[in-house]
Amino acid sequence: MNSHEHRNSQYVRPLDQSRERPDLRSVHVREDVARSGRCGNVHMATGRTCILPERHHGSCEFVGPHEAEGIAGH
Numbered sequence: 060m061n062s063h064e065h066r067n068s069q070y071v072r073p074l075d076q077s078r079e080r081p082d083l084r085s086v087h088v089r090e091d092v093a094r095s096g097r098c099g100n101v102h103m104a105t106g107r108t109c110i111l112p113e114r115h116h117g118s119c120e121f122v123g124p125h126e127a128e129g130i131a132g133h
């Protein structure tokens with residue numbers, strides 16, 4: 060009679076994943092801009108943001124922080 064058979068059916072998952080967001084790790088995207096339906100890619104060297112529509116054709120068109128704020132400010 061094995062009474063301990065069901066003991067390992069429950070897993071306790073550690074919460075150490077909460078500090079790192081895998082979706083933001085490799086590509087830098089401004090979340091507030093992306094949330095308003097824009098591309099939101101950030102040009103690392105200049106810190107400028109692409110405000111073209113999400114999944115736009117061609118390459119990104121980066122604008123300065125003031126214009127990006129206007130998009131994200133909704």
Ligand SMILES: [Zn+2]
Pocket residue numbers: 098099100109110111115118119120
């Ligand atoms: Zn873009």
